[in-house]
Amino acid sequence: MYNSNKVIPGIIIFVLIVTFPIWLNHGKAVSAPKPILPEGRCVESKEFMRANHMQLLKEWRVLAIREGMRIYTSSDGSRFWIGLQNGCMKCHHNKQQFCDKCHDFASVKPYCWNCHIPPETKEFGTAKATRLLKLFRIPVDLREGAKPKHGEHGGHGEIDKGGEH
Amino acid sequence: MNVVAALIAVIGMVILVWLGVGVLKLYTLFGVVIPYAAFLTFLIGLVYRMVNWAKSPVPFKITTTCGQQKSLPWIRHSRLESPATNFEVFLRMALEVLAFRSLFRNLRADLRGRKLYYGSSKWLWLGAILFHWSFFIILVRHLRLFSYPVPGPIDLLDKVDSFFHIGLPHLYLTDVAILAGLTFLLLRRLVDAKVNYISHASDYFPLFLIFGLVISGMLMRYFFRVDITSVKELTMGLVTLHPKVPTGIGLIFYVHVFFISVLVAYFPFSKLVHMVGVFFSPTRNLPNDNRRVRHINPWWENVPPKFLTYCEWQEKFKEQLESAGQPIDEDCYKEKKES
Numbered sequence: 001m002y003n004s005n006k007v008i009p010g011i012i013i014f015v016l017i018v019t020f021p022i023w024l025n026h027g028k029a030v031s032a033p034k035p036i037l038p039e040g041r042c043v044e045s046k047e048f049m050r051a052n053h054m055q056l057l058k059e060w061r062v063l064a065i066r067e068g069m070r071i072y073t074s075s076d077g078s079r080f081w082i083g084l085q086n087g088c089m090k091c092h093h094n095k096q097q098f099c100d101k102c103h104d105f106a107s108v109k110p111y112c113w114n115c116h117i118p119p120e121t122k123e124f125g126t127a128k129a130t131r132l133l134k135l136f137r138i139p140v141d142l143r144e145g146a147k148p149k150h151g152e153h154g155g156h157g158e159i160d161k162g163g164e165h
Numbered sequence: 166m167n168v169v170a171a172l173i174a175v176i177g178m179v180i181l182v183w184l185g186v187g188v189l190k191l192y193t194l195f196g197v198v199i200p201y202a203a204f205l206t207f208l209i210g211l212v213y214r215m216v217n218w219a220k221s222p223v224p225f226k227i228t229t230t231c232g233q234q235k236s237l238p239w240i241r242h243s244r245l246e247s248p249a250t251n252f253e254v255f256l257r258m259a260l261e262v263l264a265f266r267s268l269f270r271n272l273r274a275d276l277r278g279r280k281l282y283y284g285s286s287k288w289l290w291l292g293a294i295l296f297h298w299s300f301f302i303i304l305v306r307h308l309r310l311f312s313y314p315v316p317g318p319i320d321l322l323d324k325v326d327s328f329f330h331i332g333l334p335h336l337y338l339t340d341v342a343i344l345a346g347l348t349f350l351l352l353r354r355l356v357d358a359k360v361n362y363i364s365h366a367s368d369y370f371p372l373f374l375i376f377g378l379v380i381s382g383m384l385m386r387y388f389f390r391v392d393i394t395s396v397k398e399l400t401m402g403l404v405t406l407h408p409k410v411p412t413g414i415g416l417i418f419y420v421h422v423f424f425i426s427v428l429v430a431y432f433p434f435s436k437l438v439h440m441v442g443v444f445f446s447p448t449r450n451l452p453n454d455n456r457r458v459r460h461i462n463p464w465w466e467n468v469p470p471k472f473l474t475y476c477e478w479q480e481k482f483k484e485q486l487e488s489a490g491q492p493i494d495e496d497c498y499k500e501k502k503e504s
Contacts, residue, residue, distance in 0.1 A: 002463060007219040010444065011212055018208055021311035021404045029407040030313045032398040047413055050392040058333040102394050107315035107323075111330070 033101040038091050043072065043080050054110075057084065084116050093119050168355070171369035175377050178427060179420055186419040195419045196399055197408040203426035210433025211441055218445040222463035228453040235454070247453045254452050262443060265293050274359075288349065296346030299339040300375075302326065303382075306339075310393075310400040332387065340383055347376055371428070371437055378424040381417055391415040 001007060042049045043056065060082045063069040072080045081087050092098045095118035103109065185191045232246025248254045260266045273286035306326060308319045327335035351372050354364045385391055395411040396418060402409040432438065444450060476497035479486065486493060
């Protein structure tokens with residue numbers, strides 16, 4: 001083989017990259033998530049829900065918000081109240097033991113919960129001082145006179161404390 | 166004809182999966198055995214090709230250049246077009262692999278009347294960039310299904326790709342881009358008579374195969390959804406070497422997996438090896454330093470050739486030269502006398 005000082009490292013790098021997922025997980029078996037299911041039946045069949053629930057949610061959103069239609073008739077004729085918090089979450093009370101189980105596994109983070117409030121968390125958490133806020137020196141809690149104190153600390157300290165509430 | 170053959174091959178694969186999974190219920194074969202076999206073929210096949218290339222001697226230094234080579238200090242040297250050192254070779258190679266520099270040139274040749282005109286045309290470059298980069302990003306994004314917990318950068322890539330939150334599940338930008346790129350690359354072969362003339366079935370087949378792969382994937386994400394949780398159970402089984410086949414995944418998933426398996430297994434034996442071949446091209450991976458560094462032909466390693474000086478050669482063929490009336494270099498004989 002010619003240029004083996006370059007070719008062999010090249011081949012090793014190639015094999016490492018191609019097998020990356022195998023050594024990343026180093027052979028430990030991962031079990032599928034087991035979301036806790038309520039008794040009875042869902043809006044549609046279980047198989048349909050597992051594959052299509054996000055599209056159903058989209059449909060619901062359009063029905064409720066754009067068409068003002070709050071009742072959904074499922075394929076077998078039963079009727080359901082359309083709503084994320086007042087629909088899905090009325091049966092699936094526990095978001096962490098249900099939605100999150102699968103979503104963690106599949107690595108999806110639906111942004112719905114930016115606005116909609118899952119049932120178990122009735123309180124608003126305190127906002128964290130994100131890096132962006134820190135960068136622009138925006139105090140996290142505008143209500144408490146958390147304006148940066150001019151003079152002594154130059155404001156940095158105040159914002160950092162914001163994250164510790 | 167070439168087009169039809171390639172298209173039939175790809176449609177045949179869909180029918181095969183439909184028979185195998187839909188009718189005969191061979192889930193393990195199509196979900197585990199074929200993907201593993203394809204992956205091994207890919208890995209072993211490409212390593213074999215690389216070793217094979219590395220074993221082939223390069224008798225001459227045949228760097229392709231299109232710029233001023235390094236010569237006298239006051240003549241400006243084109244570092245990228247005529248690399249003189251390994252570092253410059255690396256730069257040129259990196260730009261070629263990442264930015265397809267050689268496609269960003271005057272690629273157009275048209276006959277106007279009886280004159281041939283060359284001109285700038287960046288469409289091929291654009292189509293190739295769209296296609297290759299999207300394919301690469303899509304591939305990396307799929308690691309979401311092959312790792313748990315999913316590494317942050319892959320999550321981030323997913324977020325960036327679905328940045329506009331169009332629809333639910335969100336539309337990936339790379340899905341649009343790869344369709345655009347592929348459509349262009351296919352139309353180019355079909356519409357442009359010059360390219361059409363030199364296109365074989367082996368050019369259309371990978372195109373249709375990748376089209377099938379992309380379309381089955383997009384159908385699966387946006388239209389005929391499958392249960393991604395079960396899909397990830399299967400893919401994680403593959404990648405942790407504890408294969409299992411969950412029930413209830415739609416047929417279209419198996420079509421998708423079969424397409425990628427065929428693509429990957431076909432890779433080492435087809436024009437697709439240009440992925441690694443580019444690094445082994447003597448026209449690209451050698452510096453243009455012919456005038457400073459002597460390139461020893463590897464053929465000579467064991468059997469050094471016998472060289473003849475001009476005078477020795479003239480001596481050998483003197484009769485023939487004289488009878489043909491060729492001039493004889495008298496200096497050869499003078500020098501001999503002097504020394």
